[in-house]
Amino acid sequence: xxxxxxxxxxxxxxxxxxxxxxxxxxxxxxxxxxxxxxxxxxxxxxxxxxxxxxxxxxxxxxxxxxxxxxxxxxxxxxxxxxxxxxxxxxxxxxxxxxxxxxxxxxxxxxxxxxxxxxxxxxxxxxxxxxxxxxxxxxxxxxxxxxxxxxxxxxxxxxxxxxxxxxxxxxxxxxxxxxxxxxxxxxxxxxxxxxxxxxxxxxxxxxxxxxxxxxxxxxxxxxxxxxxxxxxxxxxxxxxxxxxxxxxxxxxxxxxxxxxxxxxxxxxxxxxxxxxxxxxxxxxxxxxxxxxxxxxxxxxxxxxxxxxxxxxxxxxxxxxxxxxxxxxxxxxxxxxxxxxxxxx
Numbered sequence: 483x484x485x486x487x488x489x490x491x492x493x494x495x496x497x498x499x500x501x502x503x504x505x506x507x508x509x510x511x512x513x514x515x516x517x518x519x520x521x522x523x524x525x526x527x528x529x530x531x532x533x534x535x536x537x538x539x540x541x542x543x544x545x546x547x548x549x550x551x552x553x554x555x556x557x558x559x560x561x562x563x564x565x566x567x568x569x570x571x572x573x574x575x576x577x578x579x580x581x582x583x584x585x586x587x588x589x590x591x592x593x594x595x596x597x598x599x600x601x602x603x604x605x606x607x608x609x610x611x612x613x614x615x616x617x618x619x620x621x622x623x624x625x626x627x628x629x630x631x632x633x634x635x636x637x638x639x640x641x642x643x644x645x646x647x648x649x650x651x652x653x654x655x656x657x658x659x660x661x662x663x664x665x666x667x668x669x670x671x672x673x674x675x676x677x678x679x680x681x682x683x684x685x686x687x688x689x690x691x692x693x694x695x696x697x698x699x700x701x702x703x704x705x706x707x708x709x710x711x712x713x714x715x716x717x718x719x720x721x722x723x724x725x726x727x728x729x730x731x732x733x734x735x736x737x738x739x740x741x742x743x744x745x746x747x748x749x750x751x752x753x754x755x756x757x758x759x760x761x762x763x764x765x766x767x768x769x770x771x772x773x774x775x776x777x778x779x780x781x782x783x784x785x786x787x788x789x790x791x792x793x794x795x796x797x798x799x800x801x802x803x804x805x806x807x808x809x810x811x812x813x814x815x816x817x818x819x820x821x822x823x824x825x
Contacts, residue, residue, distance in 0.1 A: 489561055492504045492550060502543045503568040505551055506788065510567040514596040517564040518792060520785070521593060522571035522600050523586065523763075527579050528608030528662070529637070532735040532814070535606045538767035538778070539571055540813030541733075545775045546782035553790060555727040560789050564796070569593065569600075579608070580757050585642045586612035591619050592759060599792060601785055602763040606646040606735065607634055610720045610763055611653060616657040617761040621716035626653070626661035627708055627754065628728055629747065630722035631671050631738035633680045633689065646735070654685055659718075661686040663816035665711040667704060667750065668692050668725035692740050701749040708753035716760040721747070721784055723777055733772025744780050751787045762788045 487508035503509050503519045522539025529535060553561040560566070572589050574582040586609050594616045595598050602613055607630075617624055628650060629636070629773065636647040644652070646676040650666075653659045666682065670692035673679075683689055688711050695704065724734040727741035742750075748768050767781045 486526055487567075493529075497533040497547045502540075502547055504543050504782070505549050505561075506588045507561070507566055507568040507700075509570060510719050510740075513567050513569040513593065515565075516567050516597045517599045518566045518599045518601055518789060519569040519593055519798065520566065521569045521590070523574070523602050523605030523609045524571050525574040525576070525582055525586075525604065526573075526606045526768075527576060527582055528606045528642065528644055528737050530645055530647060530650075531757050532739070532768055532771055534768040534770035535604060536576070536764055537769045538605055538781070538820075539603050541769040541772065541775065541778040542764075542767060542781045542785070543568075545779040546785070548779065549782060549786050551786065551789075556790060560786070560793055564789065564793050566789065569787070575748070579642055583612055587615045589677045590616035594620050598796075599752060599759070600761050601788060602761075603767070603781065603785065604763065604765040605724055608644045608646045608649055610634075610765065611644065611649040613720070613761055613763050614649070614658045614718055615656070616717065617718050621760050623660045623663075623715065624658055624760075625713060625715035625717045626650070626665070627717060627719045628664065628666045629668055629720070629750065630666065630742055631668055631692070631724045632722070632736065633666055633669055633679055633682055634722075635687075636678065651681065654682070654687070660715055661774075663715045664688065665708055666690065667708075668695060668742055670740050675791075691793045692742070694745070695742060701746055702737065702810035704750055705753040709752070709756055711816055712753075712757050714758060717757045719751075719754055719759055719762045719788060721762075721764045723764065723781055726780065731777040733768050733770075734766050735768045735771075735776030742795050744783075747784065748787050751784070751791055754788065755791035757795070759792055759795060762792075804824040
């Protein structure tokens with residue numbers, strides 16, 4: 483185990499003080515030997531509508547200082563169990579799409595060779611392709627959990643080979659993804675042509691539209707589906723914040739009404755802890771269009787949830803999870819009863 487520098491704790495320094503790193507983790511730019519390296523991807527050269535996602539890593543780090551890392555009824559602090567550091571940002575060309583993708587691929591591949599997993603914050607979704615290339619180089623063909631309003635399996639447009647609507651098309655074409663182990667959830671909105679989902683569906687990808695996410699049992703039903711589709715393959719998790727309705731995440735480049743709630747998104751991520759996650763990204767936060775930092779805060783919370791799910795898989799023997807079974811006889815309200823052991 484690495485000797486990790488001390489994380490800044492809220493008990494000794496107010497959460498608005500000190501230099502902002504993700505969840506006040508120690509900054510280790512050349513991270514080697516850690517369970518998870520958090521990496522920023524300040525790039526929006528593949529954006530097709532509202533620019534500004536290059537500013538996301540700073541905004542997410544700023545909002546993440548609110549989060550302690552100790553969840554209600556979830557056992558020890560994440561960082562008392564996992565070795566996690568903030569590895570800084572990728573330095574990516576704002577002028578060349580091809581150079582940015584090449585640079586990110588090399589940097590993320592090295593990062594993942596040197597550490598067990600990475601959690602990337604971006605940045606436009608084109609950078610999921612370098613992320614998947616890095617994961618494939620270490621683990622082979624991937625299962626993918628992709629939460630998004632858009633399928634991102636579109637062809638190049640406007641002369642842009644790697645715009646933010648292409649990463650999963652190239653991931654499938656390059657053989658990085660086992661299509662039968664890939665699931666896309668939350669897909670909705672308007673597309674240039676009525677056959678836009680034929681590409682992933684025709685290759686065996688499970689596509690779940692936002693309309694199919696409705697109903698009181700939707701989260702439970704979909705988490706089970708995620709488990710069935712992903713199976714035992716190494717899992718890459720990619721969350722585009724626009725999977726959530728703009729009411730909860732207005733700060734994104736291509737918002738689409740009719741999305742998930744923030745609670746539904748976090749609920750779906752419970753499935754990750756039952757699988758074999760190897761890398762994560764949270765993308766498409768666009769701070770210039772955010773309000774009071776709520777989208778950046780949601781992205782930071784999603785990252786914290788993914789770290790907790792990673793802890794469940796790798797070090798989670800002492801976690802505590804609530805099960806809702808005890809009823810208050812006075813007013814019929816339900817309260818959580820603690821259940822111990824690995825979830």
